[in-house]
Amino acid sequence: xxxxxxxxxxxxxxxxxxxxxxxxxxxxxxxxxxxxxxxxxxxxxxxxxxxxxxxxxxxxxxxxxxxxxxxxxxxxxxxxxxxxxxxxxxxxxxxxxxxxxxxxxxxxxxxxxxxxxxxxxxxxxxxxxxxxxxxxxxxxxxxxxxxxxxxxxxxxxxxxxxxxxxxxxxxxxxxxxxxxxxxxxxxxxxxxxxxxxxxxxxxxxxxxxxxxxxxxxxxxxxxxxxxxxxxxxxxxxxxxxxxxxxxxxxxxxxxxxxxxxxxxxxxxxxxxxxxxxxxx
Amino acid sequence: xxxxxxxxxxxxxxxxxxxxxxxxxxxxxxxxxxxxxxxxxxxxxxxxxxxxxxxxxxxxxxxxxxxxxxxxxxxxxxxxxxxxxxxxxxxxxxxxxxxxxxxxxxxxxxxxxxxxxxxxxxxxxxxxxxxxxxxxxxxxxxxxxxxxxxxxxxxxxxxxxxxxxxxxxxxxxxxxxxxxxxxxxxxxxxxxxxxxxxxxxxxxxxxxxxxxxxxxxxxxxxxxxxxxxxxxxxx
Numbered sequence: 001x002x003x004x005x006x007x008x009x010x011x012x013x014x015x016x017x018x019x020x021x022x023x024x025x026x027x028x029x030x031x032x033x034x035x036x037x038x039x040x041x042x043x044x045x046x047x048x049x050x051x052x053x054x055x056x057x058x059x060x061x062x063x064x065x066x067x068x069x070x071x072x073x074x075x076x077x078x079x080x081x082x083x084x085x086x087x088x089x090x091x092x093x094x095x096x097x098x099x100x101x102x103x104x105x106x107x108x109x110x111x112x113x114x115x116x117x118x119x120x121x122x123x124x125x126x127x128x129x130x131x132x133x134x135x136x137x138x139x140x141x142x143x144x145x146x147x148x149x150x151x152x153x154x155x156x157x158x159x160x161x162x163x164x165x166x167x168x169x170x171x172x173x174x175x176x177x178x179x180x181x182x183x184x185x186x187x188x189x190x191x192x193x194x195x196x197x198x199x200x201x202x203x204x205x206x207x208x209x210x211x212x213x214x215x216x217x218x219x220x221x222x223x224x225x226x227x228x229x230x231x232x233x234x235x236x237x238x239x240x241x242x243x244x245x246x247x248x249x250x251x252x253x254x255x256x257x258x259x260x261x262x263x264x265x266x267x268x269x270x271x272x273x274x275x276x277x278x279x280x
Numbered sequence: 281x282x283x284x285x286x287x288x289x290x291x292x293x294x295x296x297x298x299x300x301x302x303x304x305x306x307x308x309x310x311x312x313x314x315x316x317x318x319x320x321x322x323x324x325x326x327x328x329x330x331x332x333x334x335x336x337x338x339x340x341x342x343x344x345x346x347x348x349x350x351x352x353x354x355x356x357x358x359x360x361x362x363x364x365x366x367x368x369x370x371x372x373x374x375x376x377x378x379x380x381x382x383x384x385x386x387x388x389x390x391x392x393x394x395x396x397x398x399x400x401x402x403x404x405x406x407x408x409x410x411x412x413x414x415x416x417x418x419x420x421x422x423x424x425x426x427x428x429x430x431x432x433x434x435x436x437x438x439x440x441x442x443x444x445x446x447x448x449x450x451x452x453x454x455x456x457x458x459x460x461x462x463x464x465x466x467x468x469x470x471x472x473x474x475x476x477x478x479x480x481x482x483x484x485x486x487x488x489x490x491x492x493x494x495x496x497x498x499x500x501x502x503x504x505x506x507x508x509x510x511x512x513x514x515x
Binding site: 040207 | 366367368369372375377459460461462464474476477478479480481
């Protein structure tokens with residue numbers, strides 16, 4: 001009888017030791033940054049965070065979700081810093097007292113990608129709204145994030161400029177994936193649909209199939225990233241000092257040059273543009 | 281699809297090189313899911329035995345509920361645990377969000393009903409077989425449960441493996457409460473989701489192959505443990 005239980009006992013002891021080994025809390029010198037998938041999927045964080053961690057001794061833990069969800073998480077006080085790309089929503093976040101102050105960090109741009117066959121004949125165009133109108137007129141399939149992310153918000157504003165009611169077309173040629181950028185790109189490549197993506201994610205994306213950038217270069221597709229320290233007055237558990245040093249680093253020389261020097265396939269993905277004195 | 285061949289090549293490459301990141305991710309996957317199985321066993325085995333052996337009002341309803349909870353959607357569990365552990369939630373003071381502890385909690389909630397429901401099924405059948413003996417010897421309740429669990433231990437081991445399988449393969453809950461943070465809460469499934477979102481399908485598939493291999497190894501280890509115990513028992 002005793003022998004039969006030895007195995008179970010050993011397994012139980014092993015499991016118990018694992019429970020004890022689980023760190024309940026992150027170490028003191030660490031912060032949580034609520035950010036967006038483009039900054040993570042493009043490899044930017046892998047490049048710049050080790051530099052900051054080395055210089056400051058502060059570990060940066062990134063939760064990469066859509067901008068909409070990142071802002072919601074930060075509103076719940078589940079983060080020390082917000083680093084996203086939807087300026088109006090960011091300014092609202094600060095105005096409501098959740099953030100200390102918003103700073104410009106960097107920009108890149110959005111592009112519309114599509115299949116080589118180019119059913120809407122938009123390849124090579126520059127005007128975003130006109131191209132979207134052409135896609136709508138041709139009823140060419142378009143895959144939207146549909147997830148309240150920064151990219152989704154920007155896409156909706158461009159449809160508005162184009163005078164197209166996408167809600168009415170949802171489920172027909174306009175398809176809302178309700179997923180992140182990468183998942184949406186996988187879907188659009190799979191069904192030959194046009195999609196709007198930030199350039200950094202597109203360059204880093206590996207499942208391009210025969211897809212190419214169709215539309216690029218419109219000022220309306222400018223994509224500005226901002227950073228905000230979560231307000232310790234609103235969220236008592238914010239690691240204010242560490243969060244502030246990260247924000248300060250990002251918007252001054254160290255962070256800005258780290259962002260500017262990050263390249264993938266020889267292409268610069270983000271262009272640092274924080275104001276010199278750190279004012280927004 | 282050259283992705284398949286590429287995925288196998290990558291998978292073997294990753295394992296052969298004992299890639300540090302991969303070892304870390306596998307380690308965390310095992311730690312989180314095995315701990316969740318342990319918790320599910322501690323709660324679910326007695327709960328299942330209780331449902332199987334004790335007659336009480338509302339027992340039928342309790343059985344239906346536990347059975348239905350086997351179908352808990354991971355994303356919903358993730359959301360509930362997130363809302364509870366968030367700094368804006370009732371358990372925020374624990375500071376468990378975005379740590380492995382939060383992931384263990386979510387997986388435990390997911391698999392405890394599986395363990396309890398399957399345990400009830402197994403023990404109930406056995407209890408019916410033994411009912412007369414128990415009655416004639418007037419065995420007290422707790423001794424009965426202990427005897428039933430001991431006799432059903434190999435079937436229950438399979439139950440725990442089912443729980444482990446669900447836990448280790450689950451992504452919806454752990455990605456919400458863990459946040460898929462590199463070197464902190466990234467496990468096999470969230471890493472697969474990340475590589476898929478990067479469009480690196482070959483690497484994602486390679487990680488999937490590694491995860492399957494681990495599941496095979498765990499199942500194999502448990503089965504050989506069982507075979508060893510059985511042969512000793514019969515010796």
